[in-house]
Amino acid sequence: MKVAVLGARGRMGAEACRAVEAADGLDLVAGLDVDDQLADLRAAGAEVVIDFTHPDAVLDNLRFCIENGINAVVGTTGFTPERLDQVRGWLADAPKVGVLIAPNFSVGAVLMMRFAEQAARFFPSVEVIELHHPRKADAPSGTAARTAELISAARQQAGLGEVPDATTQEVAGARGARVADVPVHSVRLSGLVAHQEVLFGGEDETLTLRHDSMARTSFMPGVVLGARMVGERPGLTVGLEHYLDLD
Ligand SMILES: NC(=O)C1=CN([C@@H]2O[C@H](COP(=O)(O)OP(=O)(O)OC[C@H]3O[C@@H](n4cnc5c(N)ncnc54)[C@H](OP(=O)(O)O)[C@@H]3O)[C@@H](O)[C@H]2O)C=CC1
Numbered sequence: 276m277k278v279a280v281l282g283a284r285g286r287m288g289a290e291a292c293r294a295v296e297a298a299d300g301l302d303l304v305a306g307l308d309v310d311d312q313l314a315d316l317r318a319a320g321a322e323v324v325i326d327f328t329h330p331d332a333v334l335d336n337l338r339f340c341i342e343n344g345i346n347a348v349v350g351t352t353g354f355t356p357e358r359l360d361q362v363r364g365w366l367a368d369a370p371k372v373g374v375l376i377a378p379n380f381s382v383g384a385v386l387m388m389r390f391a392e393q394a395a396r397f398f399p400s401v402e403v404i405e406l407h408h409p410r411k412a413d414a415p416s417g418t419a420a421r422t423a424e425l426i427s428a429a430r431q432q433a434g435l436g437e438v439p440d441a442t443t444q445e446v447a448g449a450r451g452a453r454v455a456d457v458p459v460h461s462v463r464l465s466g467l468v469a470h471q472e473v474l475f476g477g478e479d480e481t482l483t484l485r486h487d488s489m490a491r492t493s494f495m496p497g498v499v500l501g502a503r504m505v506g507e508r509p510g511l512t513v514g515l516e517h518y519l520d521l522d
């Protein structure tokens with residue numbers, strides 16, 4: 276299968292190029308970065324594109340891929356519900372194209388999100404803390420936003436009300452941000468790669484879920500799986516869990 280990587284000179288893109296080159300059955304036909312032309316994807320005959328670029332660039336890239344019949348595996352963050360709807364709209368005119376958008380490609384992080392979703396209905400209190408390297412483009416992380424949305428949906432289904440909090444913020448931001456009504460805190464620290472804690476609190480007990488990506492190689496089995504499978508899954512899939520047998 277002919278695979279191209281967008282953002283090939285970046286931290287994730289470079290790792291993805293190495294992973295594709297090492298993977299049986301995948302052939303790296305192009306590695307493009309910010310100064311290259313998307314038309315090079317057509318010239319290279321790419322069947323699957325892997326995108327690790329920037330939230331400001333990814334939509335244009337995706338639109339090009341969909342309009343040119345190229346399947347896409349997307350790790351780049353910044354996908355609001357409105358952006359996802361835009362992608363669905365483009366895919367409506369290209370029913371054979373598959374797009375996988377995964378907030379996190381590491382299996383451990385996918386499991387952490389699933390466990391958080393399962394735990395959510397049992398605890399009135401919850402907070403998410405994401406910790407990343409200081410060169411990360413955005414906050415909160417895509418993983419934290421997705422985790423908060425999953426927790427929020429589970430809380431709503433269980434009839435839980437607001438997260439209890441009587442604190443008045445003396446300084447704006449002291450209590451973090453609210454994503455789907457779940458408090459989310461973003462740490463940026465040299466020495467870190469990608470980490471997240473989900474803290475639950477109930478009657479005289481707490482539960483902490485923590486996931487650590489120690490290196491970007493942790494994302495690569497998921498990226499390679501995505502590249503192998505995306506062509507068999509037309510339409511939009513959000514989350515690597517849909518490509519894994521978690522049940
Ligand atoms: N889903 C997941 O599992 C993971 C997702 N990510 C996400 O992936 C994205 C990239 O992260 P990271 O690799 O650390 O970032 P980097 O900044 O290291 O890499 C991004 C690369 O993309 C290039 N780029 C920017 N715009 C374009 C464009 N239009 N076409 C081609 N290349 C472009 C950048 O060039 P320049 O620097 O010159 O702008 C840079 O080389 C982020 O959104 C991050 O959150 C990261 C890790 C895991």
Ligand SMILES: O=C(O)C1=N[C@H](C(=O)O)C[C@H](O)C1
Pocket residue numbers: 352378379380407411412415416417418419468469470
């Ligand atoms: O920028 C990163 O590094 C990461 N980005 C993704 C995110 O925003 O969730 C995935 C992972 O946390 C690493």
